[in-house]
Amino acid sequence: MAKQIETRLAAMGIVLPTPPEPVAAYIPFVRVGNMVHVSGQLPISSGAPLVGKLGDGADVTAGAAAARLCAINLIAQVRAACGGDLDKLERVVKLTGFVNCTPDFTDHPKVVNGASELFSEAFGDVGRHARSAVGVSSLPFGALVEVEGIFAVR
Numbered sequence: 001m002a003k004q005i006e007t008r009l010a011a012m013g014i015v016l017p018t019p020p021e022p023v024a025a026y027i028p029f030v031r032v033g034n035m036v037h038v039s040g041q042l043p044i045s046s047g048a049p050l051v052g053k054l055g056d057g058a059d060v061t062a063g064a065a066a067a068r069l070c071a072i073n074l075i076a077q078v079r080a081a082c083g084g085d086l087d088k089l090e091r092v093v094k095l096t097g098f099v100n101c102t103p104d105f106t107d108h109p110k111v112v113n114g115a116s117e118l119f120s121e122a123f124g125d126v127g128r129h130a131r132s133a134v135g136v137s138s139l140p141f142g143a144l145v146e147v148e149g150i151f152a153v154r
Contacts, residue, residue: 043069055105064114070147071115108133
């Protein structure tokens with residue numbers, strides 16, 4: 001049987017990367033029963049994170065594009081957690097997005113929409129989720145955004 005989710009992602013022009021290795025003392029995901037908790041993913045492009053600070057040079061469009069890259073990396077981690085079969089995904093449960101920004105920046109939800117909209121587009125109702133969008137003063141390696149997620153799988 002064809003892998004439906006992989007086919008849908010390919011039709012969207014999305015090629016999942018090999019999940020990045022952890023850069024500190026943690027593991028990329030933890031599966032407990034049918035729940036997969038994926039560690040925060042950075043917006044990696046061409047092997048390096050997209051960097052900057054929202055409200056100080058970077059705009060919402062760049063932030064949302066970075067959040068979309070984080071979402072692609074989350075999907076790659078979920079695929080690994082499911083033994084390579086994304087069709088085991090039952091639900092995107094919750095995302096938490098961290099936005100590297102100045103204290104006066106207030107468009108965190110618009111930035112994290114880059115991830116949320118990708119999950120809805122790729123997975124339909126299964127991709128609709130609860131979410132938090134939080135502004136922070138810095139992120140690892142100066143990344144624009146970091147997104148972590150909780151997923152229900154078979």
